Each structure stands twice: as structure tokens, then as C-alpha cells.
Amino acid sequence: MKIRRILATAVAAAVTTPVVFLSAAPAFADTKPAAPAQTQEQQPTIDQLKKDVEAAQKAYDAALLTVEELIEALEAFSKPEHELQVALAAAKTAAAEAATKKTAADAEVVEAQAALDALAPEATPEEKAAAEQALTDAKTAAAEAATAKTAADAEVVKADTKIDDERVATARKIGEAQKVRDGALKTLNAAKEALKKAEEEAGEEEPPPYEDCFPDEKFTSVVTGLPSKVVAGTTVEFKLTLTNGTERTIDEAYAFVALNAFDEKGLKPLDKYLDLEWNSGGTWNDVPVAEELPVGTLKSKTSADIKLRLKVDADTPAGQGITFSAGDFWNEDGTCGGTPDLTEYEFDILAKGSTPGKVEDAKGTPGTKNTTQQGATSTTPVTNGTLAKTGSSDANAQLALAGAAAVAIGAGAMIVVRRRKAGADA
Structure with a gap:
């Protein structure tokens, strides 16, 4: 204008x-420099230059939209409703449950050991065998609970790492998209400058x-x-x-x-x-x-x-x-x-x-x-x-x-x- x-x-x-x-x-x-001088026969028409501006504008608008969408995607990773955040929350819940089970299993081991130690000297062989078996079973359950907790904790780390990796990948995409946007803007400015110069040289009156x-x-x-x-x-x-x-x-x-x-x-x-x-x-x-x-x-x-x-x-x-x-x-x-x-x-x-x-x-x-x-x-x-x-x-x-x-x-x-x-x- x-x-x-x-x-x-x-x-x-x-x-x-x-x-x-x-x-x-x-x-x-x-202000971008005009295109290199051309011969009269080589110069594009004003209609063509207008089409170039329109195409360049569409390309710039698309590139700008891409940047905005990627930024929104990056921000979305922090929202609780994002699927990766939902997965992380589920992993944390499972890890907490596994920790609770391990604590209970460890307590069972302590109780079984105490029961064995408390047997009277006159306890029968059957009573001693039963107490020893109870302790063995408790230790086995505790080991399984520990393994389950370790696996659950690993899932939490995995889910958290995935969010970080996706954030880094999206941030890189934003940087690349911004370069594309900046390049599209340069092209748009050059196209507008070329059209402006052509219209001035043609002496056309603007409506x-x-x-x-x-x-x-x-x-x-x-x-x-x-x-x-x-x-x-x-x-x-x-x-x-x-x-x-x-x-x-x-x-x-x-x-x-x-x-x-x-x-x-x-x-x-x-x-x-x-x-x-x-x-x-x-x-x-x-x-x-x-x-x-x-x-x-x-x-x-x-x-x-x-x-x-x-x-x-x-x-x-x-x-x-x-x-x-x-x-x-x-x-x-x-x-x-x-x-x-x-x-x-x-x-x-x-x-x-x-x-x-x-x-x-x-x-x-x-x-x-x-x-x-x-x-x-x-x-x-x-x-x-x-x-x-x-x-x-x-x-x-x-x-x-x-x-x-x-x-x-x-x-x-x-x-x-x-x-x-x-x-x-x-």
C-alpha cells in the first residue's frame, strides 16, 4: 500500500x-534488492510478477503456520492430557503400586524370620520345617516384588525420556521450520520489490x-x-x-x-x-x-x-x-x-x-x-x-x-x- x-x-x-x-x-x-537487470524481452510481465507475489505469499503463510503449529505441539507436551503425559502418569502409578507391594513383601520376610527365630528349643521338626518354608516363600515373594518394582521404575524413566526426546526433536523441527519461514520471507520481499519496480517503470496508476x-x-x-x-x-x-x-x-x-x-x-x-x-x-x-x-x-x-x-x-x-x-x-x-x-x-x-x-x-x-x-x-x-x-x-x-x-x-x-x-x- x-x-x-x-x-x-x-x-x-x-x-x-x-x-x-x-x-x-x-x-x-x-528492503530487498531488485532482481538483476534484464533485457526488455526477458523481463516478466506485471501479471506474472503478481502471480509470483501471490505464490510467495502462500508459501510464506504456510511456513509461518508450520512454525506456529510446531510451537503449539512443543507446548502440548507439558499438558496433562497429552498422550505421553498420560503414559508417564500411568507408569508412575504402576511404580508406586510396585513399591507398596515390595514394602509389604519385605515386611513378610521380617515376620517370617522372627517367627523362625522365636521357635522354642523343644519345637518339633515339623514346626521348624514349616517356619523355614514360610521364610523361604516370603523371601521369594520379596525378590519378585523387587524385580517388579525395578521394572516399573524403568518404565517411568522410559516414559519420561520419551517426552524429553520428543521435545528435543520438536524443538529441532521448529528451528528448521523457522529457517524455511525466513527463506520464504526473503523470497516474498524480493517478489514484492520486483513487482513494485516493474509497476513504477511501467508508469501504471494504482487504483x-x-x-x-x-x-x-x-x-x-x-x-x-x-x-x-x-x-x-x-x-x-x-x-x-x-x-x-x-x-x-x-x-x-x-x-x-x-x-x-x-x-x-x-x-x-x-x-x-x-x-x-x-x-x-x-x-x-x-x-x-x-x-x-x-x-x-x-x-x-x-x-x-x-x-x-x-x-x-x-x-x-x-x-x-x-x-x-x-x-x-x-x-x-x-x-x-x-x-x-x-x-x-x-x-x-x-x-x-x-x-x-x-x-x-x-x-x-x-x-x-x-x-x-x-x-x-x-x-x-x-x-x-x-x-x-x-x-x-x-x-x-x-x-x-x-x-x-x-x-x-x-x-x-x-x-x-x-x-x-x-x-x-x-
């Missing part, structure tokens, strides 16, 4: 005070899908779990939840998160001390600047969570930060829109070793409304599974959308600066 590229650029340039924009789409961080864009209050982006106070040298995990409260399924949903941080006077940027990561396919990845997070299809009345992790370097000076969240969507019929505004979440950065005590979550407050004459929401989304479709409105509409988001985010950053400076001067 060309509009998204223009928007991301405008957002990055909007805040004149140095800031750090961190978002969560490592899958799309690098305007933004005439029906609109902000929708039932489409929300909310950050939860971000503390209102973060101590330097710590790591905090939180999430961004994108919710489709509308009555229809959204074909493609996108989320956006950005972060600004300054010292206590609001003058010195703290971007070099902060690192934001997102959980993609079960692994944490560094977040590139001003990228989209694709959430994919979002059914009516459902939500999707994006796991985020903020690392604050131990050398970070005391200061403050503000996180922005927003979202937008695109439908196959050309309609699109998003959250009516950017939501701001302020938090304090405390020096290393600080003890903030009980800390509440940062509270979200609506920022500047981001609408255009067309009614389109002006957010910079961050994506999670499928890249945005290629297409844009006319140049004026694009610049209007980008400018609105730029002003909104720029104003948000300046709010922090002014507020903190006022506090320091006081």
Missing part, C-alpha cells in the same frame, strides 16, 4: 525533537481504494500491561490489542505502535537506551522503525493480541516516555478505515535501582483526531502476517493522510516535552 509507505515517512519526519520510533514487524524490516475510508469508533487499538513507571535495567512485557467491534469481518487489519522518550527536562532523547521487540512465531525480534504489523483477517466482535517487550538499558537516565497506538484496516471491496485517533500512554523512566512500589498500568488518553476530508483515518499501522495490498488514492489524498498522522504524532511528542519542561522549571 503506497499510502502506508508515505505515511511512515511522514511520521518519521514529523517530530523535530529527536525521538525513537519503535514498531513490531521484523519480517518487513529490510484509488481510499474513497470509502472512514474512522470507526468500534475499531480500537489498546495497549495493556505497560507500567506507568519503568526502572532502568529492567524489561517489561505488554501487549497491543486490536479489536473489531463492527458488524462485519475485516479482511486485513493492521496495528501501529510508536514510542518517544526524553530525559526529565524533555530535552535529551533517550532512544539509544531503549529496545522494543515483538513476539513473532514464538521468537522475540528487534522492531525496525516506522513499520507495520499485519494482524490479518479479524472477524466481527473479535480481537487480536500483539505481544511486545520493552528493554530499558541500565544506563538510562531518569526521564519519561509516551507510547502511541493506533490501527487501520482494508477490505477486499476497497473500503478501509481505522481508529479515529492515536491513543497516548505516558510512563516515567526511573533510574536504575529505584523502588517504585506498587505500579499501575499506563493510562491511555486519545490524541489528536486523524481524519481527512474523505473521512479516512490517519494512522501509521504496524503489521502481523500479510503485507498491505498495493494501491493508493491520488497524491493529494495521500499527502493529506500522511500529514494528519505526522501532526498528530508530532504534537504528542511535544506535549511530553512541554509538560516535563514545565515541571522542571517549577
Whole structure:
């Protein structure tokens, strides 16, 4: 979506005070080089390039699904209802029963020995023979019980080892699947870049899908779990939840998160001390600047969570930060829109070793409304599974959308600066 590229650029340039924009789409961080130059006769058609992109997208989606399924399979090994866990529990029960029987058999040996030892000197040969036979029988039963316990204990070890072996094998499969996923992503990015270049060279105008864009209050982006106070040298995990409260399924949903941080006077940027990561396919990845997070299809009345992790370097000076969240969507019929505004979440950065005590979550407050004459929401989304479709409105509409988001985010950053400076001067 060309509009998204223009928007991301405008957002990055909007805040004149140095800031750090961190978002969560490592899958799309690098711009891949175009294919080697070819002669006019050798160049594939745009239709063929589109088919290449579609095929590459399917391959990447399949590889991503494989990774997710393997991770679920790995996690399932710890669940009590898993067949291997059921087998282990049964083996432990049998071992416990075998141990109980061995204990009882050993006690029988002790009693038989005591009975033999207690025979009176005048006991008859028959009485002595009976006592000796009872002791022999008890010892035989005890030996059998010991053998059974050893075998039962071995079954426990065997069942436990099988779980460990399956876990290791699955973990290896995950690693291999992640390599396949990463390779499929490179192929997808290269295919998209080739298509983009071909369309630019052909001078084709992209169809305007933004005439029906609109902000929708039932489409929300909310950050939860971000503390209102973060101590330097710590790591905090939180999430961004994108919710489709509308009555229809959204074909493609996108989320956006950005972060600004300054010292206590609001003058010195703290971007070099902060690192934001997102959980993609079960692994944490560094977040590139001003990228989209694709959430994919979002059914009516459902939500999707994006796991985020903020690392604050131990050398970070005391200061403050503000996180922005927003979202937008695109439908196959050309309609699109998003959250009516950017939501701001302020938090304090405390020096290393600080003890903030009980800390509440940062509270979200609506920022500047981001609408255009067309009614389109002006957010910079961050994506999670499928890249945005290629297409844009006319140049004026694009610049209007980008400018609105730029002003909104720029104003948000300046709010922090002014507020903190006022506090320091006081």
C-alpha cells in the first residue's frame, strides 16, 4: 500500500525533537534488492510478477503456520492430557503400586524370620520345617516384588525420556521450520520489490481504494500491561490489542505502535537506551522503525493480541516516555478505515535501582483526531502476517493522510516535552 509507505515517512519526519520510533514487524524490516537487470524481452510481465507475489505469499503463510503449529505441539507436551503425559502418569502409578507391594513383601520376610527365630528349643521338626518354608516363600515373594518394582521404575524413566526426546526433536523441527519461514520471507520481499519496480517503470496508476475510508469508533487499538513507571535495567512485557467491534469481518487489519522518550527536562532523547521487540512465531525480534504489523483477517466482535517487550538499558537516565497506538484496516471491496485517533500512554523512566512500589498500568488518553476530508483515518499501522495490498488514492489524498498522522504524532511528542519542561522549571 503506497499510502502506508508515505505515511511512515511522514511520521518519521514529523517530530523535530529527536525521538525513537519503535514498531513490531521484523519480517518487513529490510528492503530487498531488485532482481538483476534484464533485457526488455526477458523481463516478466506485471501479471506474472503478481502471480509470483501471490505464490510467495502462500508459501510464506504456510511456513509461518508450520512454525506456529510446531510451537503449539512443543507446548502440548507439558499438558496433562497429552498422550505421553498420560503414559508417564500411568507408569508412575504402576511404580508406586510396585513399591507398596515390595514394602509389604519385605515386611513378610521380617515376620517370617522372627517367627523362625522365636521357635522354642523343644519345637518339633515339623514346626521348624514349616517356619523355614514360610521364610523361604516370603523371601521369594520379596525378590519378585523387587524385580517388579525395578521394572516399573524403568518404565517411568522410559516414559519420561520419551517426552524429553520428543521435545528435543520438536524443538529441532521448529528451528528448521523457522529457517524455511525466513527463506520464504526473503523470497516474498524480493517478489514484492520486483513487482513494485516493474509497476513504477511501467508508469501504471494504482487504483484509488481510499474513497470509502472512514474512522470507526468500534475499531480500537489498546495497549495493556505497560507500567506507568519503568526502572532502568529492567524489561517489561505488554501487549497491543486490536479489536473489531463492527458488524462485519475485516479482511486485513493492521496495528501501529510508536514510542518517544526524553530525559526529565524533555530535552535529551533517550532512544539509544531503549529496545522494543515483538513476539513473532514464538521468537522475540528487534522492531525496525516506522513499520507495520499485519494482524490479518479479524472477524466481527473479535480481537487480536500483539505481544511486545520493552528493554530499558541500565544506563538510562531518569526521564519519561509516551507510547502511541493506533490501527487501520482494508477490505477486499476497497473500503478501509481505522481508529479515529492515536491513543497516548505516558510512563516515567526511573533510574536504575529505584523502588517504585506498587505500579499501575499506563493510562491511555486519545490524541489528536486523524481524519481527512474523505473521512479516512490517519494512522501509521504496524503489521502481523500479510503485507498491505498495493494501491493508493491520488497524491493529494495521500499527502493529506500522511500529514494528519505526522501532526498528530508530532504534537504528542511535544506535549511530553512541554509538560516535563514545565515541571522542571517549577
